[in-house]
Amino acid sequence: MPIEQQSTAASDHLQILIVEDNFINQKLLRMILAKRGHETDIAENGVEAVEAVLRKAYDLVFMDIAMPVMDGFEAARNIRDKMNSPHLPVIIAVTAYAREEDQIQSMASGMQDYLSKPFRIPHIDALLDKWTPYIHTYKSKV
8 A cells, every 4th residue: 555645734743752662563654654744753662652752742652552561551651640741742552452441441541542553544644633733732832
């Protein structure tokens, strides 16, 4: 499936952290987001994710759920608990499971949305369309 180039206004540019332990998924999501004009960084587990978010102000985090060292649920809780900045990132759970209980657990751990694997470009675009206005409105008030 070709990855389409999306026209993204400069004001839509987001700083995104991809938290994923699978190299292929990292590269695929990074490529999709780069084609849309977003800057991305990679963390391979929850510990790296928490450290990255405490170092840099991300607008959005795509957080894999099942990872070594620290899973996505614990990482999201840690980010919410440790952030001193008034600008908390939107955290989107990334999961191979589409079960309702996984979605509920994601929300309970501090994530705002979810993305199912395998990645589908229309789903990624829909999430970006949904959260970008919120992020820009929130950033303008900070």
